[in-house]
Amino acid sequence: MSSAKPLRRIVIVGDGMRAAMAAAYLAKACGRAGADIVVMSGGEAGKTGQVVVRPSALRFNAELGLNPAELCKKNIASPLFAAEMPSSNGPVTLPYAASGVASNGVEFHHYWLRASQAGFDSALHEYSLPLTLQNARSGIALESAAGFKIPFGLRIDRASYAQLLVNVASAAGVRASKGKLSAVQKLTESDWPMRLSTSDVEVDADFLVDVSEGSSAENAVGASRSGWSGRYLRIDSGVDLPGIEVFRLQRGLTRFASLIPGRGNAHSDSGEFNRIFHAEENRITDMACLLTADEAEARQRPALARKIDLFTACGRIPSEDYEVFQPCEWLAALMARGHFPERAERLAERMPETELRIWLESLRRQIADLRKQVEAA
Numbered sequence: 001m002s003s004a005k006p007l008r009r010i011v012i013v014g015d016g017m018r019a020a021m022a023a024a025y026l027a028k029a030c031g032r033a034g035a036d037i038v039v040m041s042g043g044e045a046g047k048t049g050q051v052v053v054r055p056s057a058l059r060f061n062a063e064l065g066l067n068p069a070e071l072c073k074k075n076i077a078s079p080l081f082a083a084e085m086p087s088s089n090g091p092v093t094l095p096y097a098a099s100g101v102a103s104n105g106v107e108f109h110h111y112w113l114r115a116s117q118a119g120f121d122s123a124l125h126e127y128s129l130p131l132t133l134q135n136a137r138s139g140i141a142l143e144s145a146a147g148f149k150i151p152f153g154l155r156i157d158r159a160s161y162a163q164l165l166v167n168v169a170s171a172a173g174v175r176a177s178k179g180k181l182s183a184v185q186k187l188t189e190s191d192w193p194m195r196l197s198t199s200d201v202e203v204d205a206d207f208l209v210d211v212s213e214g215s216s217a218e219n220a221v222g223a224s225r226s227g228w229s230g231r232y233l234r235i236d237s238g239v240d241l242p243g244i245e246v247f248r249l250q251r252g253l254t255r256f257a258s259l260i261p262g263r264g265n266a267h268s269d270s271g272e273f274n275r276i277f278h279a280e281e282n283r284i285t286d287m288a289c290l291l292t293a294d295e296a297e298a299r300q301r302p303a304l305a306r307k308i309d310l311f312t313a314c315g316r317i318p319s320e321d322y323e324v325f326q327p328c329e330w331l332a333a334l335m336a337r338g339h340f341p342e343r344a345e346r347l348a349e350r351m352p353e354t355e356l357r358i359w360l361e362s363l364r365r366q367i368a369d370l371r372k373q374v375e376a377a
Contacts, residue, residue: 020165027172315341
C-alpha cells in the first residue's frame with residue numbers, strides 16, 4: 001500500500017508572485033498531511049506592475065486568509081468589474097456581470113436586440129451596471145462594490161501581493177533554496193524518486209511543481225507541454241489576457257491538491273488533471289483567437305466557430321465544458337469583433353413593443369442615475 005503514503009517533499013521551481021502563490025497554497029493544502037514544501041528560487045524578482053484577479057479566484061485568496069477588504073484598505077488592490085482585453089480592433093472591455101435584467105427566462109440582450117432592430121436607439125453598455133461602476137471617475141470602495149451584489153475581481157499590485165503570499169507560506173513552514181535549477185536526476189536506488197540540482201545545492205523530492213517564467217525546469221525534465229507528467233507538474237502563465245495568469249495558477253494548484261496521489265503517483269490522477277487543464281486552455285485560446293485572429297483562423301477552432309454561428313443566428317451563446325469566460329464576456333467580445341445576431345430569441349417577442357420600450361427606457365434611466373450617484377460620492 002505504498003501508494004497511500006503521502007508525499008514527503010514537494011519542490012516548487014519559480015520566482016516572484018507565481019512561486020509565492022504555489023508555495024502558500026500547497027503549504028496550506030498539503031503541509032497538513034506532512035509534506036515538506038521547498039521553493040527553489042533563481043533569485044529573480046519576477047514581473048512587476050499590476051495583476052488582475054478574476055472573480056473566481058477570490059475564494060482562493062480567502063482560503064489563504066487574504067481578505068479583499070484588507071487588501072483594498074492597504075491600497076494593495078482595487079475592485080474590478082470588467083477587464084480590458086487587447087483585440088485587433090483596439091481594447092475591448094469584457095464585463096464580469098451581464099447588462100440589464102433577465103426577464104421570463106430570457107437574457108436581457110435579446111430584449112435589447114429586438115428593440116434595436118425595431119428602431120429603439122440605445123447602446124447595450126448603457127444598461128451595464130459593471131461598466132458603470134468600472135468607469136466611475138472617482139473609483140468605488142470595496143464595501144460599496146460588495147453592496148451591488150454582482151461579481152467583481154481585483155486589480156492588485158503584483159509585488160505587494162507576492163510579499164503577502166510569501167508571509168503566508170513562511171508562516172506555514174515553507175523553506176527556500178536559492179539557486180536556479182540545472183538538472184533533474186531520477187533516482188533508482190534510493191528512497192527518494194528524484195534529485196534536483198542547482199550550482200550549489202541538491203534537493204531530493206517526491207514531486208516537482210514548475211511555475212517558473214522561463215523553461216529551465218522544462219529543459220531539465222524534458223517536458224514539452226504544460227500539464228502533469230509523472231512526478232512533474234508545469235503550470236505556465238497561459239495566453240497573455242488580463243486575469244488568465246492568476247486563473248491558470250489558481251485552478252491548476254487547487255485541482256492538483258485535490259487529485260494529488262501518494263508516492264505511487266497514480267496515472268489516473270494526472271490524466272484527469274490534464275483533461276480539465278487542457279480543456280480550460282482551449283477555452284482561453286478560443287477567446288484570444290476571437291479577439292485577435294481573422295475570421296478564417298477563428299473558424300479553424302470548432303467550439304469558437306459554433307459560438308459565432310449560433311450567436312449570429314439567434315443571439316445564443318453555447319457553453320462548452322470547463323468554460324473560463326462568462327456568457328456576458330463572450331457577448332461583449334463577439335459584438336466588439338463585429339458579430340451580431342440576425343434575430344433575437346423568439347421568447348423575447350412575448351413582451352409587447354410599447355411595454356418593451358418603456359421598460360428599456362426605465363432601466364437606462366436607472367443606470368444613468370446610478371452613475372451620477374457614484375461619481376458624486
